[in-house]
Amino acid sequence: MSENPAVAAAAPQAEQSVTCAFCDSTDTELISLFGQALLASQYYCRSCHSVFEAVRWTAETLSQ
Ligand SMILES: [Zn+2]
Numbered sequence: 001m002s003e004n005p006a007v008a009a010a011a012p013q014a015e016q017s018v019t020c021a022f023c024d025s026t027d028t029e030l031i032s033l034f035g036q037a038l039l040a041s042q043y044y045c046r047s048c049h050s051v052f053e054a055v056r057w058t059a060e061t062l063s064q
Pocket residue numbers: 020021022023024025045046047048049050
C-alpha cells in the first residue's frame with residue numbers, strides 16, 4: 001500500500017468549466033495541476049489572456 005492520497009485526489013472526475021477570476025469567461029484552459037497551494041490549479045484564460053489559480057477541491061472531499 002503505497003498509494004498517495006494526493007495522487008488519487010488529483011484524478012479529474014469530470015471536465016469542469018472554470019470561470020476566469022478576471023473577466024468571468026469560461027473559455028479557460030488548465031495549464032498546471034498545482035499552483036502555489038496544493039489545492040489550487042493554474043488556469044489560462046483565452047479571453048483576457050490572464051493566468052489565475054482556482055481551487056478545484058472543497059472541504060467535502062477531505063471529510064469523506
Ligand atoms: Zn479572463
